[in-house]
Amino acid sequence: MAIIAGAFVSSLSFAQTISATDSTLDSAEAKIAEQAAEQGLxxxxxxxxxxxxxxxxxxxxQ
Structure with a gap:
């Protein structure tokens, strides 16, 4: 049971927030996509x- 709980806690603590600013929605999202791709996420x-x-x-x- 402790192993399952540990795996659950580690997956919860992984969440990382990123942000981007640009002149259009598409270009701001492209920056987000690039940041995620660089980390393989x-x-x-x-x-x-x-x-x-x-x-x-x-x-x-992930």
Whole structure:
């Protein structure tokens, strides 16, 4: 049981948040995708905001 709990905790603590800012949604997401690819990870966009530029936040996962 302790091994299973340890594996579960380590997968929960892995989540890393990244962000990118650019002039368009596509270019900001491309920056997120590039950061994820450099680490060999997947990403899930968690927020996107637009004022004068687009700011995206994403969570990386395996």
């Amino acid at each position: 997947n990403y899930r966009i968690t927020s996107a905001q637009y004022k004068n530029q687009v700011h995206i936040t994403a969570e990386l996962s």
